[in-house]
Amino acid sequence: MCNDLFSKTExxxxxxxxxxxxxxxxxxxxCTYVCVVVCRSKVLLATTTITSLFxxxxxxxxxVAVFFTSDTAHYxxxxxxxxxxxxxxxxxxxxxxxxxxxxxxxxxLLDCFLIYRxxxxxxxxxxxxxxxxxxxxxxxxxxxxxxxALYELYVLADQSQATSQRLTPRFSRLLNLELYTTSxxxxxxxxxxxxxTSIIVGRIWxxxxxxxxxxxxxxxxKYRKTMAIVIQSGSIFPLTLLAYLITLYLSPIWAGMVLDxxxxxxxxxxxxxxxxxxxxxxxxxxxxxxxTALSVSNVMDSEKPPAVVHSA
Numbered sequence: 001m002c003n004d005l006f007s008k009t010e011x012x013x014x015x016x017x018x019x020x021x022x023x024x025x026x027x028x029x030x031c032t033y034v035c036v037v038v039c040r041s042k043v044l045l046a047t048t049t050i051t052s053l054f055x056x057x058x059x060x061x062x063x064v065a066v067f068f069t070s071d072t073a074h075y076x077x078x079x080x081x082x083x084x085x086x087x088x089x090x091x092x093x094x095x096x097x098x099x100x101x102x103x104x105x106x107x108x109l110l111d112c113f114l115i116y117r118x119x120x121x122x123x124x125x126x127x128x129x130x131x132x133x134x135x136x137x138x139x140x141x142x143x144x145x146x147x148x149a150l151y152e153l154y155v156l157a158d159q160s161q162a163t164s165q166r167l168t169p170r171f172s173r174l175l176n177l178e179l180y181t182t183s184x185x186x187x188x189x190x191x192x193x194x195x196x197t198s199i200i201v202g203r204i205w206x207x208x209x210x211x212x213x214x215x216x217x218x219x220x221x222k223y224r225k226t227m228a229i230v231i232q233s234g235s236i237f238p239l240t241l242l243a244y245l246i247t248l249y250l251s252p253i254w255a256g257m258v259l260d261x262x263x264x265x266x267x268x269x270x271x272x273x274x275x276x277x278x279x280x281x282x283x284x285x286x287x288x289x290x291x292t293a294l295s296v297s298n299v300m301d302s303e304k305p306p307a308v309v310h311s312a
Contacts, residue, residue, distance in 0.1 A: 013257035014062045020264040021059045027271040028052045034278030044274055047113050054106035055267045058099050062260065065095035093157075097150035103263045104143025107189055110270055111136035114196040114234075121203045128199060135192040139185060146181035149174050183248060186259075190241040197234030201227050226277075233273035240265045 028048065035045040115136060119129045156171045208223050240262035248255040 009253055009257055011066055013260045014059075014066050016257055017059055017062060017260035017264060020261055020268075021055060024052075024055060024264050024268050024271065027268060027275065031271040031274050034275050038278040039274070047109065048271060048274065050109060051106055051267045051270065054102050054109070055264055058102045058106075058263050061095055061098055061102070065092055065099075068095075093150045093154040097147045097154065099263075100143060100147040100150060103266070104140055104147065104185070106263070106266055107143065108136065108140040110266060111139065111192055111196070113270070114193075114200070118196060118199045118203065121200060121207075132192055132195045132199065135188060135195065139188040139192055142181050142185040142188060146178060146185055149178040149181060153178060183245065186241050186245050186248075190238045190245070193234065193238040193241075197230065197238075200234070201230050204230065229273065229276045233269050233276065236269040236272070237262065237265050 031048050032045065035041055035048060111132075115129050115133055118132070119126050122128055152174050153171065156168065156174065160166065160168070160171075204223070204227055240258065244255060244258040244262055247258045
């Protein structure tokens with residue numbers, strides 16, 4: 001049978017995603033100001049701009065999918081489902097395929113940025129970034145494979161409907177592949193973000209561990225705040241992915257809405273990090289001569305962070 005509730009949640013999902021996107025647009029303008037005026041970083045500005053384009057395109061395609069497939073039957077299963085139901089359901093797969101392609105590309109871009117940031121911070125231990133790099137590539141491969149499977153499902157269903165023939169066994173195999181790659185992509189994306197955030201926070205702690213006891217309470221508080229900013233901003237997106245995985249198995253009908261929210265949060269997390277670090281940079285005092293520490297702004301800068309040098 002085809003679940004009408006799924007159709008309603010699909011429509012609700014696009015509007016919830018639009019609300020989250022409006023919040024992201026506000027953050028984007030503030031983030032652009034920080035990148036241009038405060039940080040003056042072309043790398044951050046380019047990353048922020050490309051991410052916003054991916055998020056915008058996904059929202060637009062979501063609305064197009066809803067309005068062009070308003071009569072689509074969703075979430076069809078069971079032995080009595082007609083070929084027409086499967087065909088109408090798969091009409092939206094072509095839009096889902098493009099959305100997954102955008103989501104995967106955005107995730108790969110943000111993973112590469114975090115890997116680069118970790119690579120710069122690690123200095124003499126850059127080999128550590130090899131493992132999360134492999135994880136990021138595997139995540140992207142699963143995402144692109146999922147996008148391909150969605151498109152192939154659309155093609156097969158369209159061909160079967162045009163020729164009035166039964167769906168081939170390949171359709172079932174592709175359907176299983178799509179379901180497995182969806183879960184695997186989200187799980188690996190969650191793990192990759194957690195690992196990269198942990199590496200960056202761990203490196204900041206390691207670089208400042210000897211300096212913190214020498215600083216006054218305000219100075220020590222500043223570095224602890226830096227680590228808190230990275231943890232908080234870096235945990236938002238993984239938490240939405242975790243929520244999606246839980247929803248996917250407990251209540252699949254609502255999983256699409258959680259995934260749509262997660263796709264926008266993928267841009268919100270880095271934007272919040274850039275804004276909070278950038279605004280804190282404006283109030284950050286100039287370091288004393290011969291005693292340079294890891295700056296709060298170095299967390300997101302492209303340059304190599306200065307080494308810790310103790311005064312005589």
